[in-house]
Amino acid sequence: xxxIIELKNLHKVxxxxxxxxxxxxxxxxxxxxxxxLGLSGSGKSTLLRCLNRLIEPxxxxxxxxxxxxxxAKGKKLRYIRRKIAMIFQQFNLIKNxxxxxxxxxxxLGYSTLIHSLTFPQHKNDMKTALENLRRVxxxxxxxxxxxxxxxxQQQRVAIxxxxxxxxxVILADEPVASLDxxxxxxxxxxxxxxxxxxxxxxxxxxxxxxxxRKYGTRVVALKDGKIVFDGTPREIDEKKFKEIYGEDAExxxxx
Amino acid sequence: MKKENKLxxxxxxxxxxxxxxxxxxxxxxxxxxxxxxxxxxxxxVVIFGIAVGLITFILGLSAGxxxxxxxxxxxxxxxxxxxxxxxxxxxxxxxxxxxxxVEVDLYKLFTKFQNAGGIMSGIFNPNMDxxxxxxxxxxxxxxxxxxxxxxxxxxxxxxxxxxxxxxxPKTFIxxxxxxxxxxxxxxxxxxxxxxxxIIFSVWVGIGPFAGMLALMIHSIASLTKLYSEQIENIxxxxxxxxxxxxxxxxxxxxxxxxxxxxxxxxxxxxYRWDINVRMAxxxxxxxxxxxxxxxxxxxxxxxxxxxxVIIWLIAAVVWIMDMVSAKVREKLQEM
Ligand SMILES: Nc1ncnc2c1ncn2[C@@H]1O[C@H](COP(=O)(O)OP(=O)(O)OP(=O)(O)O)[C@@H](O)[C@H]1O
Ligand SMILES: [Mg+2]
Numbered sequence: 042x043x044x045i046i047e048l049k050n051l052h053k054v055x056x057x058x059x060x061x062x063x064x065x066x067x068x069x070x071x072x073x074x075x076x077x078l079g080l081s082g083s084g085k086s087t088l089l090r091c092l093n094r095l096i097e098p099x100x101x102x103x104x105x106x107x108x109x110x111x112x113a114k115g116k117k118l119r120y121i122r123r124k125i126a127m128i129f130q131q132f133n134l135i136k137n138x139x140x141x142x143x144x145x146x147x148x149l150g151y152s153t154l155i156h157s158l159t160f161p162q163h164k165n166d167m168k169t170a171l172e173n174l175r176r177v178x179x180x181x182x183x184x185x186x187x188x189x190x191x192x193x194q195q196q197r198v199a200i201x202x203x204x205x206x207x208x209x210v211i212l213a214d215e216p217v218a219s220l221d222x223x224x225x226x227x228x229x230x231x232x233x234x235x236x237x238x239x240x241x242x243x244x245x246x247x248x249x250x251x252x253x254r255k256y257g258t259r260v261v262a263l264k265d266g267k268i269v270f271d272g273t274p275r276e277i278d279e280k281k282f283k284e285i286y287g288e289d290a291e292x293x294x295x296x
Numbered sequence: 297m298k299k300e301n302k303l304x305x306x307x308x309x310x311x312x313x314x315x316x317x318x319x320x321x322x323x324x325x326x327x328x329x330x331x332x333x334x335x336x337x338x339x340x341v342v343i344f345g346i347a348v349g350l351i352t353f354i355l356g357l358s359a360g361x362x363x364x365x366x367x368x369x370x371x372x373x374x375x376x377x378x379x380x381x382x383x384x385x386x387x388x389x390x391x392x393x394x395x396x397x398v399e400v401d402l403y404k405l406f407t408k409f410q411n412a413g414g415i416m417s418g419i420f421n422p423n424m425d426x427x428x429x430x431x432x433x434x435x436x437x438x439x440x441x442x443x444x445x446x447x448x449x450x451x452x453x454x455x456x457x458x459x460x461x462x463x464x465p466k467t468f469i470x471x472x473x474x475x476x477x478x479x480x481x482x483x484x485x486x487x488x489x490x491x492x493x494i495i496f497s498v499w500v501g502i503g504p505f506a507g508m509l510a511l512m513i514h515s516i517a518s519l520t521k522l523y524s525e526q527i528e529n530i531x532x533x534x535x536x537x538x539x540x541x542x543x544x545x546x547x548x549x550x551x552x553x554x555x556x557x558x559x560x561x562x563x564x565x566x567y568r569w570d571i572n573v574r575m576a577x578x579x580x581x582x583x584x585x586x587x588x589x590x591x592x593x594x595x596x597x598x599x600x601x602x603x604x605v606i607i608w609l610i611a612a613v614v615w616i617m618d619m620v621s622a623k624v625r626e627k628l629q630e631m
Contacts, residue, residue: 093540123542133533135555146551150542157547199537206541 045071045210045242046092051101053087053266061087063266065101069244069259071209074236076253076274077246078285079263085246088263089212092244093125094118106209123150126203128213128232132195136188140179140198143187144170147205173201177231193224200231211235213245217252225249229256250277305364312360313353316386318345323389330396352382359383418600419607430590430605434613437586440504441572444511449565451516455481456523457549462535463527477520484517489575490582497583507584511572522564523557530556563625570621577610 046069053062061084069075077085090096092103094110103110105121113121126147134143145160148170152160160166174180177197187195196216203211213232217225233256235241247253253260254274262270262285270277270285277285321344325336352358357378457463459477464470492510500506530553538552580588587606594602 095536095540119542119544121542122540125540127537127540129533129537131533133531133537135534135538135552137559138555146538146543147541149538149544149547149551152547154544154546154550157543158550202537202541 042070042072044068045106046244047102047104049102049104051088051091051103052099053084053091053096054099061266062091062098065266065268067261067268067271069242071242072236072240074233074243074245074256074258076257076260077244077263078248078250078253078260078270079246080286083263084266085263086214087266089127089214089244089246092210092212093122093127095127119150123206124208125210125212126206126208128196128199128203128211128216130215130218132187132192132199134187134195134198134202137186139184140174140187140190140201141167141170141183143198144173144201144205147173147202150206170201170205173204174198176204177201191224192220193228196220196228197231200228200235204235208241211241211243211245213243215246215248218248225252226255232256250274250282253277302365309358309360309364310349310353312363313358314346314349316359316382317347317349317352318342320386320389321345321348323393326393327389327396352378357382414598414600415603418602418604420604421601422604422608423599423601424605426602426605430587430602430609433587433590433606434609436504437507437576437580437588438573438613440508440584440586441511441569441576444508444515444572444576445565445569447508447512448515448519448568452519452523453561455516455520456527457553459520459524460527462530462532463549463553478524481517481520484513485521487514489514489579493579493582493584502583502585502589504585507576507579507586507588510579510584511575514575515568515572519564519568523561526557526560526564527553559628563628566621566624570617573617574614 046067048065048067051062051065051067052060054060065088077088079085087096091098092105092110094113098111101111105125108121110118110121135146142160145166148160148166149157152166156163171180171183174183177200179194179197179201182190182194182198187198190198211232216232217228220228229252232243232245236243236256245257254277257274260270260272260274260277261268264285270281318341321341325338325341328334328336349358353360359379359382362379455477458473459481461474464474489510492513493507496506496509497503500509534556535548535552538548543551576584576586577588577591580586580590581592583589587610591603591606591610594606
């Protein structure tokens with residue numbers, strides 16, 4: 042299969058001097074559901090944010106769908122970003138706007154300023170937005186301000202916003218870390234569906250091995266800014282687990 | 297590093313002590329001059345101040361040492377409490393000097409009430425014949441405050457984005473723009489509206505227009521500051537999320553920043569209008585038109601009954617504005 046993401050010797054040194062990524066080499070194939078594991082501070086968020094340049098990498102190369110992401114500027118960067126949707130732990134919706142408007146913002150990368158200011162006049166966009174809300178089971182909540190939605194519902198609105206981008210890649214940074222186990226699983230199910238049905242490539246950081254085993258087709262583990270494991274979820278046994286999380290770690294079972 | 301810090305604290309301590317004692321001697325000599333009409337050369341103040349300051353510093357008794365070099369201990373008890381006494385002395389002498397400088401005179405306050413009889417009886421017997429004239433002037437004041445606020449909004453709104461640290465890129469240009477706008481806003485805000493009114497009353501002539509311009513300039517400056525601080529307090533999450541969709545900078549501002557700031561902006565703006573109405577009366581005094589100007593004229597003509605009407609009207613308007621703006625802001629908070 043074709044590879045969609047390629048990282049070559051990627052480094053990130055923050056202004057504070059923290060060397061968060063120390064030479065990451067990674068190739069992700071189209072259609073993979075790649076789980077990022079690693080202790081807090083191992084560099085998962087940093088890696089994900091470098092991929093769409095929310096953070097500037099210090100050195101190294103990033104290619105997504107064959108396009109050089111590091112070199113991109115201005116319009117070109119925007120065009121790359123709109124093909125890469127991002128899901129956040131804190132949902133990052135605009136709380137005092139409706140679900141529908143939040144979903145429509147997923148279209149901003151495709152719209153001129155005037156167009157984006159007149160979204161309600163554009164039947165196509167409205168239809169797609171409602172369709173995406175329906176897909177995540179929130180059609181009745183279209184007019185509700187997202188502030189009043191539950192965490193799980195908010196994350197589903199965020200997924201609908203991501204869908205609006207019609208992305209090739211979805212980056213999810215601990216998408217279920219603020220949700221209860223049952224809700225977490227249902228949100229992961231939507232991501233799994235996008236991966237299987239829509240053939241979107243997903244890179245998702247997680248803290249739960251059980252979810253990684255259930256949804257991931259591949260697991261990449263980071264430790265101290267370096268990749269320490271790369272394989273299938275089934276390959277992670279007790280020993281590997283301790284390598285990733287340290288000697289004292291015990292796997293917490295969450296089902 | 298440590299040594300440098302010690303040197304810095306030492307310098308701060310000794311400087312504090314010198315200024316401390318120069319100030320005390322300055323006060324003492326002011327009082328001698330005030331009470332005994334003896335002029336003491338100012339060089340004495342400096343010499344005495346430096347001398348005592350140095351002595352207390354070297355002996356380790358001083359307040360400066362206590363503040364900046366607290367780790368250095370002195371032996372006996374009297375030494376330990378000396379700095380406390382010197383602080384007490386400086387507070388006491390400041391109070392005495394203040395009392396004399398502002399010519400506090402309780403005798404006058406309690407025995408000369410009849411001097412204010414005219415204005416007092418005027419307030420309680422307002423001359424209702426001039427009510428219409430006063431209301432016209434009052435309307436002028438309210439409208440000039442309103443226009444000043446409305447005209448200030450677009451300027452402040454746009455400027456506030458460029459004066460928000462989190463929105464300006466951390467490049468040379470970004471920083472320069474930020475610093476320039478912030479500095480000018482601070483500078484303009486620190487010049488009181490009354491000063492602007494004096495400038496504009498010469499520029500465009502005495503009247504409400506001058507008052508409006510004065511309040512507008514002041515409002516732009518202070519709204520820019522308030523607005524931009526609001527922007528700096530927004531949640532950066534949505535900004536990142538919208539950026540990640542491929543939105544342009546302007547789209548990011550409109551979709552991720554504006555919704556987060558709109559209701560505090562409205563609250564600030566209404567509060568500003570409230571302030572502007574109060575200021576408009578004062579600005580009127582120095583040529584800004586409206587009810588302030590009328591008050592000044594009537595006061596100079598000693599028409600106390602007319603002054604009475606004006607005072608009641610101003611009080612009523614300020615009271616109403618205060619209530620309305622508090623109510624509206626409360627409602628906005630709930631949104
Ligand atoms: N903006 C920043 N400035 C400076 N250092 C940072 C910044 N963001 C992250 N770091 C540092 O970089 C390292 C990696 O952080 P990162 O957030 O990528 O870890 P993570 O694996 O996502 O952790 P978590 O599981 O807690 O989210 C940490 O040491 C962190 O302190
Ligand atoms: Mg993280």
